[in-house]
Amino acid sequence: MMSKLILIVIFLPLLSALLMHLLAGQLGRCVARISVAATLLSALLSGVLLWASLSGDLVEQSISISPWTILYFDSLSILMALVISLISLIVHIYSLRYMAEESGYARFFVLLDLMTASLLLMVAAGDLITLIIAWHFVGVLLYFLLGQDTRNPSAYRYAFWTLITYRIGDLPLVLAAVLLFQAYGTWSLPIIFEQLSQAPTAHSVFGLPLPEVVGMLIALAAFARSAQFLLHTWLPYTMDGPTPVSALMHAGIVNAGGFLINRFAPIFANTSDVLQWVFIVGFVSAVIGSVLMLVQNDIKKSLGYSTMGQMGFMIMECGIGAFSLAIYHLIAHGVFKGTLFLSAGSVINSARKDDGVPKDELYTFVVERRPVITRKPWVLMAAITLAVPLAILIVSHWFVSEDYFQKQGAIVLLFFGWITGAQLIFATYRTHAQNLWRLVMISILSFTIVIIGYTFISHAFDVFLYPDAAFREKLFVAASIEKIRFDILVAFITLTIVIGWLVAYYTERNRNGKRPRYTGRLWTMFYALISRELYLTDLYSLLTRNILSTANKLNVWLRWN
Amino acid sequence: MPDIFLLLAGLFLPLFPLSMVFNALFNRAQHVVLRCVLLIGWPHIGLAIIHSTETTVPAWLITWALATSLLYALRMLALRGVGQWNSFLATSMWAMLWLTTTDMNQEMHHLYAFGVTTPLVLLALLSAGLEKRFGAAYTDLYGGLAQSIPRFAGVLVVVILAAIATPLFPGFFIMIKFILDTSITMPVATFVLLAIWLLWSWAGVRLLQGLIVGPASKGEAADLNLFTCWSYVLVLIALMLGGLYLSGGLL
Numbered sequence: 001m002m003s004k005l006i007l008i009v010i011f012l013p014l015l016s017a018l019l020m021h022l023l024a025g026q027l028g029r030c031v032a033r034i035s036v037a038a039t040l041l042s043a044l045l046s047g048v049l050l051w052a053s054l055s056g057d058l059v060e061q062s063i064s065i066s067p068w069t070i071l072y073f074d075s076l077s078i079l080m081a082l083v084i085s086l087i088s089l090i091v092h093i094y095s096l097r098y099m100a101e102e103s104g105y106a107r108f109f110v111l112l113d114l115m116t117a118s119l120l121l122m123v124a125a126g127d128l129i130t131l132i133i134a135w136h137f138v139g140v141l142l143y144f145l146l147g148q149d150t151r152n153p154s155a156y157r158y159a160f161w162t163l164i165t166y167r168i169g170d171l172p173l174v175l176a177a178v179l180l181f182q183a184y185g186t187w188s189l190p191i192i193f194e195q196l197s198q199a200p201t202a203h204s205v206f207g208l209p210l211p212e213v214v215g216m217l218i219a220l221a222a223f224a225r226s227a228q229f230l231l232h233t234w235l236p237y238t239m240d241g242p243t244p245v246s247a248l249m250h251a252g253i254v255n256a257g258g259f260l261i262n263r264f265a266p267i268f269a270n271t272s273d274v275l276q277w278v279f280i281v282g283f284v285s286a287v288i289g290s291v292l293m294l295v296q297n298d299i300k301k302s303l304g305y306s307t308m309g310q311m312g313f314m315i316m317e318c319g320i321g322a323f324s325l326a327i328y329h330l331i332a333h334g335v336f337k338g339t340l341f342l343s344a345g346s347v348i349n350s351a352r353k354d355d356g357v358p359k360d361e362l363y364t365f366v367v368e369r370r371p372v373i374t375r376k377p378w379v380l381m382a383a384i385t386l387a388v389p390l391a392i393l394i395v396s397h398w399f400v401s402e403d404y405f406q407k408q409g410a411i412v413l414l415f416f417g418w419i420t421g422a423q424l425i426f427a428t429y430r431t432h433a434q435n436l437w438r439l440v441m442i443s444i445l446s447f448t449i450v451i452i453g454y455t456f457i458s459h460a461f462d463v464f465l466y467p468d469a470a471f472r473e474k475l476f477v478a479a480s481i482e483k484i485r486f487d488i489l490v491a492f493i494t495l496t497i498v499i500g501w502l503v504a505y506y507t508e509r510n511r512n513g514k515r516p517r518y519t520g521r522l523w524t525m526f527y528a529l530i531s532r533e534l535y536l537t538d539l540y541s542l543l544t545r546n547i548l549s550t551a552n553k554l555n556v557w558l559r560w561n
Numbered sequence: 562m563p564d565i566f567l568l569l570a571g572l573f574l575p576l577f578p579l580s581m582v583f584n585a586l587f588n589r590a591q592h593v594v595l596r597c598v599l600l601i602g603w604p605h606i607g608l609a610i611i612h613s614t615e616t617t618v619p620a621w622l623i624t625w626a627l628a629t630s631l632l633y634a635l636r637m638l639a640l641r642g643v644g645q646w647n648s649f650l651a652t653s654m655w656a657m658l659w660l661t662t663t664d665m666n667q668e669m670h671h672l673y674a675f676g677v678t679t680p681l682v683l684l685a686l687l688s689a690g691l692e693k694r695f696g697a698a699y700t701d702l703y704g705g706l707a708q709s710i711p712r713f714a715g716v717l718v719v720v721i722l723a724a725i726a727t728p729l730f731p732g733f734f735i736m737i738k739f740i741l742d743t744s745i746t747m748p749v750a751t752f753v754l755l756a757i758w759l760l761w762s763w764a765g766v767r768l769l770q771g772l773i774v775g776p777a778s779k780g781e782a783a784d785l786n787l788f789t790c791w792s793y794v795l796v797l798i799a800l801m802l803g804g805l806y807l808s809g810g811l812l
Contacts, residue, residue: 068808129737129808133728140727143766144718147774150707156774160766167762171755174737178744178751206748551639554632560645561581561588 002049002058006073009045009081010120012038013088017113024106035109036092039116043085049073050082054464062126068187072126075465076262076327080123083331087252087338088116094342095244102242108148112248115141119252123259127187128177131263135173135221135256139166142253146241155240162234169224169231173260176217183210193266200270211267215274218264219281226257226311229285233537236296236304243341246300250307251338255330257311261318262327262465268318268478269471275479279319279412286312288534295531300344307337320412321479324461328454415490417451419497566614567622573607574659575652576622577629587648593689596644600682604655604674612667618659626659627753634757637764643688643698646768650724651681653757654732660739660750676731676807679800680723683793687717691772694782700771708777710784716793718769723800725765726758731804 016038024031052058053075062072092112099108118141122134139162146159177187183203184192195202196211203210222228227235235254239246261268261278268275289309296302310333317326466472480486532538572579583603590596611618633653640646654677661670690713691698706714726732736758743750785793 132737133733136728136733140722150714150774151705151776153770153774156770160770163766164759164763167759171759174740175744175751175755178737178741181741182745547635548638551635551637554636555639558581558636561584 002052003061003063003073005045005049006071006124007063009042009049009085010071010117010124012042012045013113013117013120017110017117020106020110020113029100029105031106032092032096032109035113036089036096038113039085039089039092042116042120043082043089046078046082046085049078053078062188062190064126064188068127068129070126070130070188070190071124072189073124075467076259077123079327079465080259081120083334084116084119084123084252087248087334088112088119090338090342091244091248091251094247095242098244098345099242102148104148104150108145108242111141111145111148112244115145115248115253119256122256126189128180128189128192129187131189132170132174132177135225135260136170138253138256139163139170142166142245142249145245145248146238148242148245149240152240158234158237158240162238165224165231165234169221172217173221176214176221179205179210179214179217189263196266196270209271211270212272212274215264215267215271216277218260218267219274219278222257222260222315223281224257225260226254226315227285227308228257228281228311228315229288230536232285232289232308233533233540235308236292236301236533237537239298239300239304243345247338247341250303250341251334254307254311255314255334258314258318258326258330261315262323265323265466265471265475268323269474271478275319275321276481277319279316279479282312282314282316282319284312285309286316288312291530292533295527303337303340303344307333310337319479321476322458323475324465325458327465328458328461412490415493417454420447422501566610570607570610571622573603573610574626574655575629576625576656576659577632580629580633580652580656584645584648584652587651588645593685596685596689597682600647600651600678600685603651604658604678605671607655608658608667608670608674612670623659623747623750626656627750627757630654630656630757631753631760634760634764638760638767640764640768641700641702641771643684643691643700643768643772646764647681647684647688647724650761650764651678653761654678654681657739657754657757660742672807673731673735676735676800676803677726679796679803680720680730680732683720683796684724687713687720690785695778700768703778704772704775705777707773708775710782712785712790714773716785716790717772719797720793721765721769723797725761729801729804731800731807734804734808 016035019034020031023034027034049058058073058078060074062070064070092109095108095112099105102108115138118134118137122131122138125131125134143159143163146162147156149155180192181187184195186192200211201209205213224231238249241249286309289305289307289312293302293305293309296305310329314326314329314333317323317329462472466475481489529535568579572582575583583599587596587599590599630653633649633656637646637649637653640649655674658670658674661673665673688698694710695703706717723730723732726736736754740751740754743754
């Protein structure tokens with residue numbers, strides 16, 4: 001019975017797309033209600049399945065239709081199915097009125113339904129071919145959704161960037177699938193994972209262990225889908241598409257990289273170097289995404305870079321072995337980013353009447369640049385800044401697991417939590433508030449709630465998605481590096497950050513002093529670099545022009561035959 | 562395989578520069594029926610020649626075939642004429658058929674050729690439809706087909722997707738099969754195949770954007786009637802089913 005429900009969850013959006021196409025002529029715009037009803041039903045059924053899975057009524061299973069049409073239902077696919085159908089439902093309901101004035105209303109809902117079905121198929125794929133097909137379809141459908149307004153060449157131009165990046169990401173996945181098939185003689189993921197766990201080193205590719213090569217290829221596919229550095233340029237520019245599509249893309253589609261890495265967790269658990277590279281790429285993307293976000297003067301582009309930064313964090317979490325945390329992160333990010341996009345229109349509308357910025361301490365500091373009134377002792381504040389977040393993190397994690405601090409990945413997470421908390425209190429101190437203690441206490445309280453929530457929820461995700469403690473441990477081991485290297489790295493980063501804080505403090509203190517000429521020039525160069533988005537878009541455009549020009553020259557030389 | 566047969570097969574499963582013969586012929590053929598006949602018949606002649614000799618294809622010839630395929634895939638990027646785009650894609654796809662000449666039975670081999678060529682035949686018909694409506698089938702000349710003739714544009718989109726080996730159409734499964742076959746024995750060829758697949762997608766999207774995007778062109782153009790539209794849809798569904806059938810044997 002449950003397995004039939006599972007099939008219906010995927011089948012409903014497909015049926016809806018077909019009905020929409022056939023009935024659009026007779027029912028007019030009312031036809032969209034079919035689509036909403038189907039998505040609602042899909043979401044409800046996904047909820048029932050998740051409930052059954054949590055209560056133990058639904059065990060891990062796969063439905064085999066042909067050697068390469070296998071649907072695989074485990075905790076990950078059921079959880080993701082619920083997330084996808086819920087986000088899709090919200091986008092559907094929002095679009096009912098938002099798209100009412102647009103041409104191609106029925107086509108939009110057909111594409112939305114097909115996208116939902118593809119995403120559901122992707123998370124439920126139990127074999128490599130079905131996964132590739134769904135993965136490929138998501139890219140193609142997103143291209144047409146972003147180009148919903150067929151009169152707008154600009155929308156299509158940037159939709160093309162998305163498609164071509166996604167196609168670049170498809171290819172490593174195809175290669176990984178083919179290598180796995182050559183090694184294990186099957187497309188079925190559960191069988192491959194089973195055989196791999198029995199003999200992880202049984203196969204190699206050109207002298208390299210198979211899991212290393214396949215892991216790297218899977219990671220590459222995930223990087224393209226999740227806009228990681230060097231494959232990110234499409235994300236901030238795809239804002240010409242309809243707002244519901246932006247919401248769906250930022251809340252759901254772009255997170256697929258995190259899902260893919262989780263799906264292939266048994267492969268990554270048997271690697272030794274791949275996760276470290278995943279961490280580095282995620283880290284670079286998080287830093288660059290956040291820096292580029294800060295210099296944007298276009299709010300939508302800024303949101304795009306914010307997503308890139310968040311995706312960097314998500315990939316980074318995978319890189320430290322905290323796979324389930326990445327899933328929690330993608331869900332949390334999906335919810336808040338979806339809300340931001342869907343409310344963007346009403347925010348702009350109300351901002352036209354009133355900017356709504358409260359004239360509080362933060363406002364006077366940031367906008368009006370009011371001078372200091374009273375200052376607390378700096379050393380005391382520094383001590384609070386460094387000690388309080390660390391104490392909160394240690395206590396909350398100690399409650400979850402006593403051996404938590406034995407894992408390098410956990411320490412990295414702790415480290416980032418500490419940096420974030422310290423940065424929050426440091427920034428609060430810098431606001432020059434009249435009632436500083438009140439603000440600091442509020443910051444600490446918020447931070448505590450966030451950390452406790454994050455710790456406990458991520459632990460719950462860990463237990464739900466990867467119930468086998470030994471497997472979780474294996475992932476952390478795969479992500480760890482030599483102890484001495486790890487300690488040096490943590491010490492170096494800590495030192496860099498503390499020095500950064502000190503520099504920020506002294507710069508703030510000597511604000512009125514003249515800046516030396518060389519720092520001014522360096523600052524201008526840095527600003528030019530990041531305001532031009534590291535010249536990457538220019539570089540890619542140049543590359544594209546050169547390829548097209550070469551193709552054209554070849555055609556002329558060969559007389560177009 | 563005697564050299565003369567090899568040369569002859571290289572004309573029909575086009576190897577550069579022999580491939581220029583097919584492209585010249587296709588571009589000179591003004592009538593749509595002639596173009597369709599060329600598309601349907603050309604690769605099968607080559608396959609028949611190869612299978613009649615029963616000799617192993619040398620490795621250097623496979624390299625040559627892949628280079629031809631890559632060359633035409635790259636050159637497709639700069640094309641604006643739909644007909645020429647079609648013939649270049651045919652050249653790029655048929656050249657790949659050399660990859661499987663050694664280990665495949667003749668029927669399956671012909672099925673491969675049929676699978677990759679059928680979307681191109683549909684595209685030739687649509688190209689003729691554009692010429693009839695607008696006087697020429699060029700990108701960026703009139704554009705806005707999605708606005709002016711939406712049914713035609715919809716069919717065109719799916720046909721181009723089928724032509725560039727999008728999943729469920731035969732081209733997709735054939736590409737997977739080629740990649741599967743070369744991944745262990747000829748890894749460099751695998752990377753070339755992936756690059757070619759990427760170039761097809763790029764060229765396909767450029768073609769689409771030049772035709773369907775933009776404001777509706779001035780002047781009336783008749784859209785596809787329902788019967789013709791459903792005929793295309795049925796052929797495309799049959800192609801998908803064919804793709805799934807092929808996958809049964811391939812994978």
